[in-house]
Amino acid sequence: DAGITQSPRHKVTETGTPVTLRCHQTENHRYMYWYRQDPGHGLRLIHYSYGVKDTDKGEVSDGYSVSRSKTEDFLLTLESATSSQTSVYFCAALSPGRASTDTQYFGPGTRLTVL
Protein backbone atom coordinates (compact mmCIF):
# COMPACT_ATOMS: atom_id res chain seq x y z
CA ASP A 1 0.00 0.00 0.00
CA ALA A 2 2.55 2.52 -1.21
CA GLY A 3 4.47 2.66 2.06
CA ILE A 4 2.06 4.81 4.06
CA THR A 5 1.82 4.15 7.77
CA GLN A 6 -0.12 5.85 10.52
CA SER A 7 0.47 5.96 14.26
CA PRO A 8 -1.11 5.29 16.56
CA ARG A 9 -3.65 2.92 15.02
CA HIS A 10 -6.02 3.26 17.96
CA LYS A 11 -6.28 5.92 20.63
CA VAL A 12 -8.69 6.68 23.45
CA THR A 13 -8.35 10.07 25.08
CA GLU A 14 -10.32 12.47 27.22
CA THR A 15 -12.02 15.70 26.27
CA GLY A 16 -9.67 18.67 26.44
CA THR A 17 -6.42 16.77 25.94
CA PRO A 18 -4.11 17.41 22.98
CA VAL A 19 -3.68 14.60 20.46
CA THR A 20 -1.21 14.22 17.61
CA LEU A 21 -1.58 11.68 14.83
CA ARG A 22 1.34 10.86 12.59
CA CYS A 23 1.44 9.88 8.94
CA HIS A 24 4.66 8.58 7.44
CA GLN A 25 5.33 7.79 3.78
CA THR A 26 8.38 6.32 2.13
CA GLU A 27 7.62 7.00 -1.56
CA ASN A 28 8.55 10.70 -1.66
CA HIS A 29 4.98 11.75 -2.53
CA ARG A 30 4.63 15.50 -2.85
CA TYR A 31 1.01 15.80 -1.64
CA MET A 32 -0.31 14.48 1.66
CA TYR A 33 -3.81 14.59 3.09
CA TRP A 34 -5.72 14.06 6.31
CA TYR A 35 -9.34 12.90 6.15
CA ARG A 36 -11.88 11.92 8.73
CA GLN A 37 -14.49 9.29 8.05
CA ASP A 38 -17.80 9.20 9.86
CA PRO A 39 -20.91 7.12 9.10
CA GLY A 40 -23.01 8.78 6.41
CA HIS A 41 -20.36 11.38 5.55
CA GLY A 42 -17.82 9.52 3.51
CA LEU A 43 -14.31 10.95 3.66
CA ARG A 44 -14.03 14.61 4.52
CA LEU A 45 -10.83 16.54 3.93
CA ILE A 46 -9.36 18.17 7.04
CA HIS A 47 -6.07 19.62 5.74
CA TYR A 48 -3.67 18.82 3.00
CA SER A 49 -0.09 19.62 2.12
CA TYR A 50 1.37 20.29 -1.31
CA GLY A 51 4.98 20.44 -0.14
CA VAL A 52 7.20 20.83 2.91
CA LYS A 53 5.78 23.62 5.08
CA ASP A 54 2.99 24.20 2.52
CA THR A 55 -0.45 23.35 3.80
CA ASP A 56 -4.04 24.35 3.16
CA LYS A 57 -7.40 23.84 4.80
CA GLY A 58 -10.03 21.35 3.78
CA GLU A 59 -13.77 21.39 4.40
CA VAL A 60 -13.62 20.44 8.11
CA SER A 61 -10.46 22.11 9.40
CA ASP A 62 -11.84 23.77 12.55
CA GLY A 63 -10.20 22.34 15.69
CA TYR A 64 -7.32 20.77 13.75
CA SER A 65 -3.83 21.91 12.82
CA VAL A 66 -1.15 20.23 10.72
CA SER A 67 2.56 20.42 10.18
CA ARG A 68 4.91 19.07 7.57
CA SER A 69 8.55 19.71 8.37
CA LYS A 70 9.84 17.01 6.01
CA THR A 71 8.51 15.25 2.95
CA GLU A 72 7.83 11.93 4.62
CA ASP A 73 5.89 13.08 7.70
CA PHE A 74 2.53 14.85 8.02
CA LEU A 75 1.23 15.46 11.53
CA LEU A 76 -2.36 16.17 12.52
CA THR A 77 -2.94 17.82 15.89
CA LEU A 78 -6.12 18.23 17.86
CA GLU A 79 -5.20 21.03 20.26
CA SER A 80 -8.04 20.24 22.66
CA ALA A 81 -9.95 17.12 21.71
CA THR A 82 -13.76 17.12 21.77
CA SER A 83 -16.22 14.23 21.54
CA SER A 84 -17.25 15.42 18.06
CA GLN A 85 -13.73 14.55 16.90
CA THR A 86 -14.29 10.86 17.60
CA SER A 87 -13.76 9.35 14.18
CA VAL A 88 -11.56 7.26 11.95
CA TYR A 89 -8.73 9.32 10.49
CA PHE A 90 -7.09 8.43 7.21
CA CYS A 91 -3.90 9.83 5.81
CA ALA A 92 -3.31 9.77 2.05
CA ALA A 93 -0.52 10.71 -0.32
CA LEU A 94 -0.09 11.21 -4.03
CA SER A 95 2.36 12.43 -6.61
CA PRO A 96 0.74 14.31 -9.49
CA GLY A 97 2.03 13.17 -12.81
CA ARG A 98 3.98 10.21 -11.43
CA ALA A 99 3.38 6.89 -13.17
CA SER A 100 0.17 6.82 -15.15
CA THR A 101 -2.31 8.17 -12.65
CA ASP A 102 -2.61 10.58 -9.79
CA THR A 103 -3.68 7.86 -7.41
CA GLN A 104 -4.21 8.75 -3.80
CA TYR A 105 -2.78 5.98 -1.66
CA PHE A 106 -4.32 5.66 1.78
CA GLY A 107 -2.82 4.72 5.11
CA PRO A 108 -4.48 2.06 7.28
CA GLY A 109 -6.41 4.56 9.41
CA THR A 110 -6.41 5.65 13.06
CA ARG A 111 -9.46 5.08 15.22
CA LEU A 112 -9.72 7.94 17.73
CA THR A 113 -12.19 7.94 20.58
CA VAL A 114 -12.64 11.06 22.69
CA LEU A 115 -14.47 10.39 25.96
Added chain:
Amino acid sequence: GENVEQHPSTLSVQEGDSAVIKCTYSDSASNYFPWYKQELGKRPQLIIDIRSNVGEKKDQRIAVTLNKTAKHFSLHITETQPEDSAVYFCAAVTNAGKSTFGDGTTLTVKP
Protein backbone atom coordinates in the same frame (compact mmCIF):
# COMPACT_ATOMS: atom_id res chain seq x y z
CA GLY B 1 -15.60 24.95 -2.84
CA GLU B 2 -16.21 21.67 -4.61
CA ASN B 3 -19.38 19.73 -3.90
CA VAL B 4 -19.69 16.08 -4.95
CA GLU B 5 -23.05 14.35 -4.80
CA GLN B 6 -23.26 10.58 -5.07
CA HIS B 7 -26.34 8.44 -5.73
CA PRO B 8 -27.75 6.10 -4.68
CA SER B 9 -26.63 5.78 -1.07
CA THR B 10 -27.53 2.08 -1.06
CA LEU B 11 -27.85 -0.35 -3.93
CA SER B 12 -28.85 -4.00 -3.86
CA VAL B 13 -28.52 -6.20 -6.92
CA GLN B 14 -28.73 -9.86 -7.75
CA GLU B 15 -25.50 -11.65 -8.59
CA GLY B 16 -24.81 -11.34 -12.30
CA ASP B 17 -26.74 -8.09 -12.71
CA SER B 18 -25.15 -4.72 -13.40
CA ALA B 19 -24.72 -1.89 -10.91
CA VAL B 20 -24.48 1.81 -11.70
CA ILE B 21 -23.41 4.57 -9.30
CA LYS B 22 -23.57 8.21 -10.31
CA CYS B 23 -21.75 11.32 -9.10
CA THR B 24 -22.02 14.99 -9.93
CA TYR B 25 -19.46 17.69 -9.18
CA SER B 26 -19.57 21.47 -9.17
CA ASP B 27 -16.00 22.78 -9.59
CA SER B 28 -14.91 23.06 -13.21
CA ALA B 29 -11.29 23.02 -11.97
CA SER B 30 -11.69 19.31 -11.12
CA ASN B 31 -9.89 17.27 -13.72
CA TYR B 32 -9.34 13.86 -12.17
CA PHE B 33 -12.08 11.48 -10.98
CA PRO B 34 -11.12 8.34 -9.07
CA TRP B 35 -13.40 5.65 -7.70
CA TYR B 36 -12.59 3.78 -4.50
CA LYS B 37 -13.85 0.55 -2.97
CA GLN B 38 -13.80 0.24 0.79
CA GLU B 39 -14.46 -2.99 2.63
CA LEU B 40 -15.47 -2.96 6.26
CA GLY B 41 -12.63 -1.91 8.54
CA LYS B 42 -10.19 -1.38 5.68
CA ARG B 43 -8.71 1.56 3.84
CA PRO B 44 -10.17 2.82 0.54
CA GLN B 45 -8.62 1.19 -2.50
CA LEU B 46 -8.59 2.71 -5.97
CA ILE B 47 -10.52 0.61 -8.49
CA ILE B 48 -10.62 2.86 -11.54
CA ASP B 49 -10.09 6.49 -12.44
CA ILE B 50 -10.59 8.87 -15.34
CA ARG B 51 -9.12 12.19 -16.42
CA SER B 52 -11.13 15.06 -17.79
CA ASN B 53 -9.79 14.63 -21.33
CA VAL B 54 -11.26 11.12 -21.59
CA GLY B 55 -14.94 10.19 -21.89
CA GLU B 56 -14.84 6.53 -20.92
CA LYS B 57 -12.46 3.98 -19.45
CA LYS B 58 -12.92 0.27 -18.94
CA ASP B 59 -11.08 -2.35 -16.90
CA GLN B 60 -12.59 -5.83 -17.20
CA ARG B 61 -16.00 -5.68 -15.45
CA ILE B 62 -15.62 -2.08 -14.32
CA ALA B 63 -16.09 1.04 -16.42
CA VAL B 64 -16.29 4.74 -15.73
CA THR B 65 -17.89 7.40 -17.93
CA LEU B 66 -17.44 11.15 -17.68
CA ASN B 67 -19.61 13.93 -19.06
CA LYS B 68 -17.59 17.10 -18.53
CA THR B 69 -20.26 19.41 -19.86
CA ALA B 70 -22.88 18.11 -17.45
CA LYS B 71 -20.29 17.62 -14.68
CA HIS B 72 -21.22 14.06 -13.93
CA PHE B 73 -19.45 10.73 -13.96
CA SER B 74 -20.61 7.19 -13.36
CA LEU B 75 -19.26 3.83 -12.27
CA HIS B 76 -20.58 0.72 -14.04
CA ILE B 77 -20.00 -2.78 -12.70
CA THR B 78 -21.16 -5.64 -14.91
CA GLU B 79 -21.69 -9.29 -13.98
CA THR B 80 -21.63 -8.46 -10.29
CA GLN B 81 -20.30 -10.98 -7.80
CA PRO B 82 -20.80 -11.26 -4.01
CA GLU B 83 -17.21 -10.06 -3.49
CA ASP B 84 -18.17 -6.77 -5.14
CA SER B 85 -20.20 -6.00 -2.02
CA ALA B 86 -18.59 -2.97 -0.36
CA VAL B 87 -18.89 0.80 -0.04
CA TYR B 88 -17.91 2.70 -3.17
CA PHE B 89 -16.76 6.32 -3.18
CA CYS B 90 -16.34 8.73 -6.02
CA ALA B 91 -14.04 11.73 -5.77
CA ALA B 92 -13.21 14.86 -7.73
CA VAL B 93 -9.66 16.21 -7.64
CA THR B 94 -8.61 19.65 -8.83
CA ASN B 95 -5.39 20.46 -10.62
CA ALA B 96 -4.19 21.94 -7.30
CA GLY B 97 -4.50 18.51 -5.70
CA LYS B 98 -7.55 19.28 -3.56
CA SER B 99 -9.92 16.31 -3.44
CA THR B 100 -13.58 16.03 -2.48
CA PHE B 101 -15.35 12.72 -1.92
CA GLY B 102 -18.96 11.71 -2.36
CA ASP B 103 -20.77 10.26 0.65
CA GLY B 104 -20.50 6.70 -0.60
CA THR B 105 -22.74 3.95 -1.95
CA THR B 106 -23.22 0.69 -0.07
CA LEU B 107 -23.46 -2.03 -2.71
CA THR B 108 -24.88 -5.41 -1.75
CA VAL B 109 -24.72 -8.26 -4.25
CA LYS B 110 -27.09 -11.05 -3.32
CA PRO B 111 -26.06 -14.57 -4.35
